Amino acid sequence: MAHEKNHDYHILNPSIWPFLGALSGFTMLFGMVLWVSPAVENNHPWVFFIGLAGVLYVMYAWWSDVIREGKEGDHTPVVIIGLRYGML
16 A cells, blocks of 8 residues: 555656766866867867767667656656657
């Protein structure tokens, strides 16, 4: 009875993707500042591109998790409608 589902939403387990997304976004922002800053002698565009690669990887991995959860049947009708509205 303690594990009985009494709502229409899918409660997720803790995920590392929000933290990695924020870290990658900060790296991308920091890389952009280094790249365009005239105060830095050697512009470092590679820091920006490392952050960009991290953001793209997190997007791919996070959406892979969402798709896997959907294929496993974890999404309720309310969640499916919310995902559809979110894609409009």
